Amino acid sequence: MKYDVTITISLKSGMLDPEARAIQHALSNLGFETGYLRTARVFEIGIESEDVSEAARKAEEMCERLLANPVIHSYSVEVKEE
Amino acid sequence: MRFAVLQFGGSNCDRDTLHVMADVCGVDTDLVWYKDGLKRDYDGIILPGGFSYGDYLRAGAIATRTPVMKDVISHSQKGGLVLGICNGAQIGAEAGLIPGVFTINEYPKFICDQVYLRVENNTSPFTSLFRKGEVVKIPIAHKEGRYVAPQKTLKSLDDDNRIAFRFCNEKGEITPESNPNGTADNITGILGKDDNVLLMMPHPERASEDVLGSSDGKKIFDSMIKYLDSR
Numbered sequence: 192m193k194y195d196v197t198i199t200i201s202l203k204s205g206m207l208d209p210e211a212r213a214i215q216h217a218l219s220n221l222g223f224e225t226g227y228l229r230t231a232r233v234f235e236i237g238i239e240s241e242d243v244s245e246a247a248r249k250a251e252e253m254c255e256r257l258l259a260n261p262v263i264h265s266y267s268v269e270v271k272e273e
Numbered sequence: 274m275r276f277a278v279l280q281f282g283g284s285n286c287d288r289d290t291l292h293v294m295a296d297v298c299g300v301d302t303d304l305v306w307y308k309d310g311l312k313r314d315y316d317g318i319i320l321p322g323g324f325s326y327g328d329y330l331r332a333g334a335i336a337t338r339t340p341v342m343k344d345v346i347s348h349s350q351k352g353g354l355v356l357g358i359c360n361g362a363q364i365g366a367e368a369g370l371i372p373g374v375f376t377i378n379e380y381p382k383f384i385c386d387q388v389y390l391r392v393e394n395n396t397s398p399f400t401s402l403f404r405k406g407e408v409v410k411i412p413i414a415h416k417e418g419r420y421v422a423p424q425k426t427l428k429s430l431d432d433d434n435r436i437a438f439r440f441c442n443e444k445g446e447i448t449p450e451s452n453p454n455g456t457a458d459n460i461t462g463i464l465g466k467d468d469n470v471l472l473m474m475p476h477p478e479r480a481s482e483d484v485l486g487s488s489d490g491k492k493i494f495d496s497m498i499k500y501l502d503s504r
Contacts, residue, residue: 210329217330217338 193239193273194246200259200266201231234258237273246270274501276302277315279345279361281336286322286358286478293481294319298494307341316501317354318345320361322414322476332375332417333363342368354398354497355470359415362472370470371463372430373422375415379455383416387486388453390461390475391441394434397464398500399471402492408445409489411475413453413461418474420456420463427457437471438462 202208208230215228236253240246247270254266276294280287287304294302305311311318326335336342346368349355357365363375378384389410392403403409422430430436439459442451452459454474462473477490 210327213326213329213335217326217335220338220340 192242192246193237194243195271195273196234196236196238196246196250197269197271198234198236198250198254198258198266199231199269200234200254200264201229202263203265206263243270243272274300274316274498275313276300276317276319277305277311277313278302278319278321279305279307279341280321281307281323281325281339281364283325283327284321284323284360286360286476290319290321290358290478293478293491293494297481297491298498300498305341307336307339310341311344311348315348315353317356317497318348320345320355320357320364321478322359322361325360325364328417331363331367333360333365333367336360336364337367346370349465349470352467352469354501355465356399356493356497357470357472358478359413359418359474359476362474363417365470365472370465371435371472372426373420373457373463375418375474376421377417378415378419378453381416383414384418384453385412385414386453387412388475389441389443389445389451390438391445391447393436393439393462394464396434397437397468397471397496399464399493399496400437401499402496406445408441408443409480409492410487411477411480411490412487413475414479415454415474418456418461419454420460420474422457427460430460430463431458433466435464435466435468436460436462437464438473438475 250268259266392407395403395405477493480487480490
């Protein structure tokens with residue numbers, strides 16, 4: 192089966208996010224006051240797997256081995272049938 | 274005649290540019306910290322190279338939203354000269370001084386190299402001291418220098434003679450091999466709609482003294498000075 196996998200990599204809570212801080216400041220220059228702002232990276236990946244749970248397991252392995260650094264990142268995985 | 278070189282957090286070619294303007298070209302030039310704003314009248318404003326705000330979000334995106342850029346835009350609307358170099362070009366494009374955007378190189382790595390440019394327009398305030406078709410040697414140093422714009426825009430830039438420089442080989446031929454970053458139609462220097470803005474990825478301030486291997490870039494600064502002198 193073919194699956195669409197969406198992986199979101201975020202910084203763990205409490206991690207310093209200088210990019211987010213700079214973007215928040217720039218938004219404030221445009222008149223938008225914001226309580227918080229977090230950045231994240233989203234990967235949309237097409238994979239073939241036996242079933243949904245196998246696809247999710249592969250995606251988690253991708254996170255563990257490449258896409259995320261477990262020291263600073265957390266990740267979430269969403270799997271849909273293509 | 275007075276110039277300003279704007280400094281943002283993360284600008285790093287500001288002092289080189291100041292050196293070329295003040296010491297090599299001998300014109301009155303202020304280094305202006307963005308928070309201080311434009312407190313004096315300037316004939317020309319230079320947005321220097323660097324990595325303002327760590328290239329967060331997109332290269333130039335944060336610097337463009339600082340209050341001082343409103344003054345830079347209104348300076349350009351009144352006919353004042355604006356030269357954006359490298360990160361300054363990215364900032365200028367984000368600010369809408371030209372259409373299109375400079376984004377990540379086709380092969381996504383930082384390139385620092387000597388390259389050749391062909392002068393496509395020699396009638397602007399920035400290029401009048403060149404010959405049309407002249408081949409000049411000016412270095413590049415960027416990771417996000419690939420100019421992207423809709424095909425229709427590229428055509429109108431060409432039709433309106435707003436392309437100042439294209440990457441070329443030593444003989445002045447525009448070839449895919451002489452295009453270091455995959456930029457559209459080898460374009461790397463674009464004029465604003467009224468010719469008083471030039472945004473370019475190569476670094477003329479690094480090619481303004483013979484001791485640095487080329488002084489071709491100095492002609493851009495000298496052209497600006499000549500233009501202001503003759504007004």
